[in-house]
Amino acid sequence: MAPTRREFLKIAGISAAGLVLPPLASVFTRAQAGTPAAGGVAPTVSEPRSALTAKRWGMVIDTQKCRSGCTDCIAACHIAHNVPDFGNPKDEIRWIGAEKMAHVFPAETHPRLPESIKSLPVPVFCNHCENPPCVRVCPTQATFQRADGVVMMDYHRCIGCRFCMAACPYGSRSMNYRDPRPFIRKINPEFPTRTKGVVEKCNFCEERLAQGILPACVTACTQKALTFGDVEDPGSDVRRILDGKFSLRRRQELGTGPQIYYIL
Amino acid sequence: MKLYDGGKIIAGIVVFVIAASSPFWYGKGKVVPPPDLKLDTPAIEQLREKLCVETAPYMRANHMKLLAAWRESVVREGDRSYGATDGKVYEISLTGTCLECHSNKGQFCDRCHDYAGAKPACWSCHIIPEEVR
Numbered sequence: 001m002a003p004t005r006r007e008f009l010k011i012a013g014i015s016a017a018g019l020v021l022p023p024l025a026s027v028f029t030r031a032q033a034g035t036p037a038a039g040g041v042a043p044t045v046s047e048p049r050s051a052l053t054a055k056r057w058g059m060v061i062d063t064q065k066c067r068s069g070c071t072d073c074i075a076a077c078h079i080a081h082n083v084p085d086f087g088n089p090k091d092e093i094r095w096i097g098a099e100k101m102a103h104v105f106p107a108e109t110h111p112r113l114p115e116s117i118k119s120l121p122v123p124v125f126c127n128h129c130e131n132p133p134c135v136r137v138c139p140t141q142a143t144f145q146r147a148d149g150v151v152m153m154d155y156h157r158c159i160g161c162r163f164c165m166a167a168c169p170y171g172s173r174s175m176n177y178r179d180p181r182p183f184i185r186k187i188n189p190e191f192p193t194r195t196k197g198v199v200e201k202c203n204f205c206e207e208r209l210a211q212g213i214l215p216a217c218v219t220a221c222t223q224k225a226l227t228f229g230d231v232e233d234p235g236s237d238v239r240r241i242l243d244g245k246f247s248l249r250r251r252q253e254l255g256t257g258p259q260i261y262y263i264l
Numbered sequence: 265m266k267l268y269d270g271g272k273i274i275a276g277i278v279v280f281v282i283a284a285s286s287p288f289w290y291g292k293g294k295v296v297p298p299p300d301l302k303l304d305t306p307a308i309e310q311l312r313e314k315l316c317v318e319t320a321p322y323m324r325a326n327h328m329k330l331l332a333a334w335r336e337s338v339v340r341e342g343d344r345s346y347g348a349t350d351g352k353v354y355e356i357s358l359t360g361t362c363l364e365c366h367s368n369k370g371q372f373c374d375r376c377h378d379y380a381g382a383k384p385a386c387w388s389c390h391i392i393p394e395e396v397r
Contacts, residue, residue: 146342154339155389187396189359195388210344 050212054230056149057204058259060241063122065225073123076220082193084183093174095202096125096217126172126202130257134164149259150204160197169251173201299375307365317348358390367394
């Protein structure tokens, strides 16, 4: 027998109440319980050992000082961050790469430039943009921008969708198509590795800045071609160099506001 | 209603029910002893006061929540220090701080996780120092 209208409405009302009330009850019990980590304690947080801080981190690269064939910065970075070497360009992971000038600055170079300039190797890495397109497209906020301008990856949240790789106009990001662990020559226990299915990139040595050390590429460069500092601080090293010489940023016209400045 | 091949069908159902429920019958009345966690690492032996960053019961119940909060703190807020309830400040590091004391991951983390059927994905990226050395 079909229920009457009155019976139907009663059942519907009770069902709705049953759906709503249990979650509400659990909210109240959780609020009462409280965990020490959540709010029971006022943590006495101290600043870690003289961390380097800035309003906006940036880097100046003096390509004139780069020796041709030198890969010191790349090697230092890739050892420090457990970057694997799969030995094939399709799966390649890179935090720093060396590209020809004509490829890094296609709009600024022209066919009549001497070959020595066109093929000059230029170190390229994540530009830590002021307006990063990778952060805009990330569906899980796995990549995000810190207050000091560093564009960070949270590998815990990365789902490997590669939207960021499509969005980045500089090709600064690499996907782990395979498990990278077996392809790391010597694992540095100070830094985690990555896992299959996450995208990775340069982190401006955020873990070293927290310890008060300059990025690995900067300290590894014997020619002092790389200078790291606060681009918002008029007295910083990077600003002194930028004030004295003509510099370029990669694909400035896109409006991403890259924070790697090149002196050619 | 007529049931064709009723004998075979009912026999099949009985066999299936027995097979599907066999793990329960097999394990009935047996008590699996809780895992025996080893706390005798050199680093713990040297501690004057054998205490983790928080009390043992709290850690036993909430270490996963604490680690999740630590993860957020370091990666998203850039804050690498943890103020414990007793006022001490610890560096937040899974490989550095946790595994410095619990250097016997196999006899500490894994035994309990195996027992509880928990499969944390920490170690696909985070490094176990004893494996690297």
